[in-house]
Amino acid sequence: MADEKFDAIVVGGGPAGLTAAYVMAKAGMQVIVVERGEYCGAKNVFGGVFFTNVLREIMPDFLKDAPIERNITKRRFSLMTPDGEIGGDFKFDRFNKDFSNNSFTVLRSKFDKWLSDKCEAAGAMIITGAVVDDFLMKDKKIAGVKARMEDGDLYGDVIVLADGVNSLLAKKLNFHKELDPKSTIIGVKEVIGLSEERIRDRFALNGNEGAAYEYFGYSAKGAIGSGFIYTNKDTISVGVGATIASMLEHKLNPNDVLEAFKNHPTVAPLVRDGEQKEYSAHLIPDGGYKKLSKLSGDNVMVVGDAAGFVNATLFHEGTNLAMETGKLAGETAIEAFKKKDYSAVSLSQYDTKVKNSFPMKDLKQFKNTGETLEHNPKMFDKYPTLFGDLVAELFTVDGEPKWNKEKRLMMKLLTSENPFALLKTMIDMRKVII
Amino acid sequence: MKQFTSMEDKLGLNKFTAFEKTHLSIKPGSDPMVVEHKLFICPAKVYELSDKGVPIVSFENCLECGTCRVAAPDEVEWAYPQGGYGVTFKFG
């Protein structure tokens, strides 16, 4: 491959890179994707809900053969306390009719592979089992990448860095600093086998419907984090995540947190008698708007997790932001290809497109989430315990007249916590999560 | 259904193909206590101290998440394993 030159080289075969490759290949560009896994998806882990709004745009008929597990019609949010939860859910039948909420559980090892097959069919070349370690330079400009394999020097006009959260390559270019432990979440997950019938009964679902359960509050042994259960076809994905800084501070190992979550009295009955299939771990870049990477330079653009595009908040969106930024980088590359101009000025079109896109607008709206959570550690320990106690007592039938009880509990709330601090926390939380 | 809780059993669920050479190490000159102070966070418990207090790095169990790199950037030397080796997630 040594003297062959590609129009575009994409590093990383996840949703961001594969979307960029698909868009460029469709426009007739010569594209190569370099992926370090045995196949695309082999190294990739996420919670479980793939948001398909961008996929629908670039591939309107994706539902024909995409490896989808279940269609999410039900979402549940709960505030966990040490021994219980206060929760609420919604479920709509309309999501069965048109799949308009674009929320499907998938398993990444199948899904990313499927997407890479679509890229190949569109004309892109995919090489797997190859790690890119460095760039090839010519006249002080990036001219290609160095993959750790025989004949691994690959030349190309534009490089799309889609190498995910660790993004050692964008760091090499000084596009961003090392990930900050305070705004990087370590997520661990188990895939647990359960029969389709059990899943339907346990989560109150019909047919191919799926459920997404999210757990906040005291879900990570007091660390700043959250937990989840997502239903696949005949497995469930169960996991927890918390910031690295807060795991370190609480001296927690992520697997111990996951075990505690699975054994929590409200979670245990949902995972009971399941057959453990896989244990995995992966990072989430949670720095949001303030920690986004530089997006483009001469001959290079950064997309997806590598640039920090994840909207953690209440929405837990990453896959669709990855696809949207991948798509916008692909479109920018097509324009550059037509002009034969891959300079920083030409590729800065990508920055402009991103600025007006939903990923950037959403991240901007929630730009203070991380810091707000970090400054309110009581939301993960003290407050859920207090709310739990109040609700449990309110609904304990013990002959105390209701008026008395309500007054007494209100006093308890006001005296056990600084009411202004509590109120401020509540207002802050409202602003940053929804 | 038997439930696996130990790290060894849980890692046994996964598919690993170990490369001959490690992709992880503790930088020479680092305080070995970093294992107890920070690297307890590794979700695969790859880092341990031997009885003599020397760090042991079981790189073949690595889930390739990057947590150790971010938790102890000054002490951990980190690279991706050789392409096609390491962990392969069947579900993901």
Ligand SMILES: Cc1cc2nc3c(=O)[nH]c(=O)nc-3n(C[C@H](O)[C@H](O)[C@H](O)COP(=O)(O)OP(=O)(O)OC[C@H]3O[C@@H](n4cnc5c(N)ncnc54)[C@H](O)[C@@H]3O)c2cc1C
């Ligand atoms: C626990 C957890 C739960 C999540 N839950 C959700 C959810 O429910 N919904 C949602 O939308 N998002 C979720 N996310 C986020 C989502 O997974 C990511 O935002 C998304 O996968 C980003 O896509 P990407 O293509 O940018 O990166 P990735 O999917 O990480 O892809 C990067 C690719 O690059 C490859 N690679 C990396 N370095 C190199 C190299 N040097 N050479 C060659 N190849 C390389 C990797 O093997 C990988 O295939 C979750 C993440 C985690 C960790």
Ligand code: SF4
């Ligand atoms: S990358 Fe993750 S699994 Fe591997 S050693 Fe570091 S913390 Fe442990």
